[in-house]
Amino acid sequence: MSYLKTIAPIKYEGENSTNPLAFRWYDKDRVVLGKRMEDHLRFAACYWHTFCWNGFDVFGYDGSFERPWHHMADPMEAARAKAEVAFDFFQKLGVPYYCFHDRDVAPEGATPRESVDRLRRMVDVLGEHQQRTGMKVLWGTANLFSHRRFMSGAATNPDPEIFAMAALQVKEAMDATKKLSGENYVMWGGREGYETLINTDMKRELAQLGRFLSMAVEHKHKIGLEGPILIEPKPREPTKHQYDFDVATVFGFLKQYGLEKEVKVNIEANHATLAGHSFEHEIVTALTLGIFGSLDMNRGDMQCGWDTDQFPNNIPETALAMYYILQAGGFTTGGLNFDAKVRRQSIDAEDLFIGHIGGMDVAARALLIAEKMIQDGGHARAVAERYAGWDAQLGKDIHAGKFDLAALAQRTLDRNTDVAPRSGKQEALENWFNRFV
Amino acid sequence: MSYLKTIAPIKYEGENSTNPLAFRWYDKDRVVLGKRMEDHLRFAACYWHTFCWNGFDVFGYDGSFERPWHHMADPMEAARAKAEVAFDFFQKLGVPYYCFHDRDVAPEGATPRESVDRLRRMVDVLGEHQQRTGMKVLWGTANLFSHRRFMSGAATNPDPEIFAMAALQVKEAMDATKKLSGENYVMWGGREGYETLINTDMKRELAQLGRFLSMAVEHKHKIGLEGPILIEPKPREPTKHQYDFDVATVFGFLKQYGLEKEVKVNIEANHATLAGHSFEHEIVTALTLGIFGSLDMNRGDMQCGWDTDQFPNNIPETALAMYYILQAGGFTTGGLNFDAKVRRQSIDAEDLFIGHIGGMDVAARALLIAEKMIQDGGHARAVAERYAGWDAQLGKDIHAGKFDLAALAQRTLDRNTDVAPRSGKQEALENWFNRFV
């Protein structure tokens, strides 16, 4: 496709390359802990930021990018042109997966039927591109937040007719994901939250959300979509409070509706920091609670209080995240989707590649660092030793219920001595970690 | 006692009083919605900030207050002197309740037995003061965070021997609360969290915390402590991440251990804001999830990223919080504990009264505003109308499971028309609210 015609496919050129359009670390066939880099990282590019966004922001409605398909008169022709560029991009970049919303790939129609028809037609187009290129879908999802009808939420809307409009979209998006052999289906909160408590009935809205999710889970089984549904936690933006605030909140919600075995989480770095957590906190929480699914890879700006969706570029931070995932066995159906966008000043076509290359190289380097951490084993040993008492008699007895509170208190009274604390060795572990960066 | 001897009991003098040592709004026998103000608000003063804290902060170790009992050589004599002042204060202020940690009222001993012995002796002293004055305990709790042995947590400590030390303290503090007829028992996270993930096994620590809480619940039943156990959510401080991050997180934790019927939450305004929530958000979330218990009343400073524990002084904000509680039926075993401290520059004895008077007047005024809001009914009506569709056929059918996703999608396709959104009327409701302030 002409838009990217000056860009050659991106190759791995090794650490010493100074070519900005080459990988220096991502060498997809390199084996790391017994698996190819590509199979570990399962990279996906996203449709929305990369092909739909025109560079607009709150202070610049008209955008800055001026991609050709942003100005085409016929929306379906624009959709096809966009798809062609997208697959050209995916292939040249060398990511195995992509992710999309229904409205990213096919324009909203004048009626529900026309919207469905357009989506189905574009799914055929995408299917052909997939056939031709070998690209795969990491996950699909439905955009339930851009249209004004969803201004007060979709599943959590005060009007059940809008819930019903959302049901149509999700049903179709799930069917499309199935048809395109997507490996997961994502539900991101969109406007499921509130702008102000003062006009909101939280009890009703949460019940609606629970009902909607249950219906989606049931539909997944019905159509045989194999991968999990993933909820993507985010604390705020667009609404002041989003119900899927963070991983722990989503877990409580899933427990309430008995869906904690059916649904997992898609964790985004920038959403984690907006919720007051580190990225690795959210990852480890999800792993601990058994709901870890996939990652939206990006970074925020810690000086800005909104979702900046920048490409990850901090190597040690990314390495820590990767380490915790690898230590827990790595991805299964999930992967590493770049929910990241080039800055609105990065208006050159090549900037789209440069942003992704940077992110992929950082992730590849993080993987190699994590490999060394695991091979060294120093961290795992230190943590195991720190908690060793819980594998000894007293620890086991406590967990086995051999003491009630009074009995354990009596044991302490009988011993009648204080217990000396031991150093937490935080700095020693931080220095150990830096040995591998 | 002598420390407060210049202060006369605080009286209600009405709105026009200019006496800084009088109530202008808190008129305890005034009936609001069928109940006395005192019975609605169930005020408690806290032992720790008011009598134990010497005004120290991170940049001023030696404090600023110089209360007489802070400098007594014999710790038990100091404890008795402090108790005497405390009850003098409670009486003069006219709060019906107080709250305490074990270590607030009795000093740590050289051995576990001495600590237990000291606590039991002081419980007798407190009991006598209660007998004499009619004061009641809103809740008791155990300080599992000040002593260096708890530097890495109590229940979540890597060493089970420290878990056992904590068990003794909690058992004794629960027994003390029972003996003093306390109406609730609080578990605040203290150092149950982590300073750094890198030395932490979150899975183990959460399992330990679950075990500990289960043991406490069992002990509560065993000793016949009637009120609920209350967990107090807080996101960070003293640790970087506290496991009881916010109400939603606590709910998920309770569900995981099947304790959501046994344990409720004690919500603190300043903890809410540190977690990125409004106070009323946390209240409404707890009410929605069925775990609302009690309040720690204070305010933070939105420009400061730590727990400032100031007395509440914003009337409309407090009124909103009160409204949601009243609307849901008000407190049962809970109440309104001032977990608030005068500023470290407020070194006069009278400042202790002035701080509490301000907070109590604000709460009283909030109650009167909430009464008017409920009597007007405008908000309740507006919200009911907004969600009316959910009480009509389609809404009921959706909740009743009459549609699966495909059927509901088909209904939308069949109708084939868009749905117009309706104004959320946020500003109208905000203006309505200001009519009552």
Added chain:
Amino acid sequence: MSYLKTIAPIKYEGENSTNPLAFRWYDKDRVVLGKRMEDHLRFAACYWHTFCWNGFDVFGYDGSFERPWHHMADPMEAARAKAEVAFDFFQKLGVPYYCFHDRDVAPEGATPRESVDRLRRMVDVLGEHQQRTGMKVLWGTANLFSHRRFMSGAATNPDPEIFAMAALQVKEAMDATKKLSGENYVMWGGREGYETLINTDMKRELAQLGRFLSMAVEHKHKIGLEGPILIEPKPREPTKHQYDFDVATVFGFLKQYGLEKEVKVNIEANHATLAGHSFEHEIVTALTLGIFGSLDMNRGDMQCGWDTDQFPNNIPETALAMYYILQAGGFTTGGLNFDAKVRRQSIDAEDLFIGHIGGMDVAARALLIAEKMIQDGGHARAVAERYAGWDAQLGKDIHAGKFDLAALAQRTLDRNTDVAPRSGKQEALENWFNRFV
């Protein structure tokens, strides 16, 4: 004009009115401290949020409002239609002033000349409306941030040709403001800042900004624009770091270019909180430094890290801000501009009125509270007493330079006694304040 035809002019109906389309507190002719309310508050409505914004946000490009002029094919016809509605709105609301950007009132043309021509034509239209209605301009400004050419800044752009484009716009906007008898001219940072330091030469950019401001000041004198130029501080958004971060930063910048007598500040509540300050902090800082000009009245959401530009609704907070301004003598050329927007869910035409009515009533009430605070004088007296030592001998001698450091140290050594601190009485003053709310 038909869009607002169902809305009657807004009247003052008094505190007991339940009419959502009436003032309950803003009674423009009521005299407060010797001046009419209208003359104290000098309210302005803004063109951009109220008439230009279509309700779009980052997650909803197409907006939610669907005002008729948003969809007109001919941009100049739309501009005239918008102007007609705007003046209808101003009159019915009863604000004496409005504020505008050049691009709010006249659409960008295909060439610089066409843009200038369109602006001049629309200035004539506005002039006629002003003539007809008596409306006045509080301030005008130029939009140097929406067009993609300004994506890297205007005055601080790396390309001097874009600086020159900005010069044309500012020159024309100043001329327009003069022609429409505007009482101030505002320069808001727009994209004068950086997205990333890594591509930025801060030294050059600050020098460019200084040059630009100097040229604007010179032009002001040249054309006889009488009121001051006002810089509007904002810390971030749209750029990660805006050079006009806060009042103190702007002051340093003005001092560096010797413009502190020529330029004042337009302080926005929500910008203050984004910079980590309270609104009253920024006001008092500007008053202290002698650069207080005008206010952009709104509120942020303390749980959200971006500029929400909501209508003010917290009465005590607004009262404090008003008190500090009144205490310092009130506004001169400045006023109270509602840089505030109804929520994107508030799609009814009447919501535009309701938002402004709420804000105006809150400001009126704040004024009345401030009046009582000033009449009581308790705060002013307490502060004067607190610092009384500085009006006594030692304080005067220190300021008069009677001691150098060594001499003052020697005096302390000679006295050889400690100095006892006195209570800061924060709670007492907070309670005093609440007497007037």
Added chain:
Amino acid sequence: MSYLKTIAPIKYEGENSTNPLAFRWYDKDRVVLGKRMEDHLRFAACYWHTFCWNGFDVFGYDGSFERPWHHMADPMEAARAKAEVAFDFFQKLGVPYYCFHDRDVAPEGATPRESVDRLRRMVDVLGEHQQRTGMKVLWGTANLFSHRRFMSGAATNPDPEIFAMAALQVKEAMDATKKLSGENYVMWGGREGYETLINTDMKRELAQLGRFLSMAVEHKHKIGLEGPILIEPKPREPTKHQYDFDVATVFGFLKQYGLEKEVKVNIEANHATLAGHSFEHEIVTALTLGIFGSLDMNRGDMQCGWDTDQFPNNIPETALAMYYILQAGGFTTGGLNFDAKVRRQSIDAEDLFIGHIGGMDVAARALLIAEKMIQDGGHARAVAERYAGWDAQLGKDIHAGKFDLAALAQRTLDRNTDVAPRSGKQEALENWFNRFV
């Protein structure tokens, strides 16, 4: 000294060492860009966190460290014991410099004279240790915030007698710094700020602060202290608002008192982030404004809203900071002081070394990365090209004042064409940077 007797002097062992008590990157004699690492980095250890702090925090008054000198009965004996350990530590660690407050090295006495006497005696002790070991003082300062007399500020205190107490301390601390050949003198805000505006006269307080600083500058010249006075910006903590909020605020303050040539800034990483800036922002701002002095090297925790003073451990972030400093010529009188503390759980004596070793290795690595960035020159070239227009005719003419606003506007009108923006290339520069990490 016995406390550290088990620790051998720390040696450079190279990148492959696994010894936690060795440097892997800090090789003090290695030449980087023509200068020894030690001469570039000018490391200092601080007295307060390392030797004075006992591990206490707001929730644990008694601390966790239990260093022997924390429990000695005679304060001067404790001070001498502490000094001995301190110099043993400095020597074994291999830092050339240390920093101190007056009260860190000598205890407050019962009277001003006793305090002075104690300080002078301890200065002699420190002088002997310096003589013996070759250690040097990077900077000294006075603690004007811990004693309760300073609870409402020192120079900004409402009571001039407390200003006078502060004058004695600063005079003596400056004399001590001179006597010990300190290379800078630091003034950190301490409690120079306010807890609440409501009891504060900002105008008076800023004037007092200006007077105090002017007196200190004069004294510096009088006693021949050669290095600069450094103000250390911090936005809040201990007070809600500190007057020395950030670098830009300090610059404005210095300009107001004409001290911008006399006084520079000591920038702390964690203070920068608390003020809403990146560390490199504050560094580049100070370099741009000509007031860059020295660094307090540490890191905060972006999830915590207070000063955590952790050792730096993020290599790329530190490298960026180092690059900007090196690019501007490196330190002159300033250096790199670790205003950092081991976590309160890091209770082992060796943890003090491990924390510093980690920080020094990170800084050394950052220096080596910065060296490569400078040698490559890619960043400097890209930035120069981006602004090239400002070195061409139009740019020069604008700065030279060849155009007034109207003339430049006319030039734009005459050309009558738009200007196309160019990509900001943020991602390309970020990827370039990562080549050197």
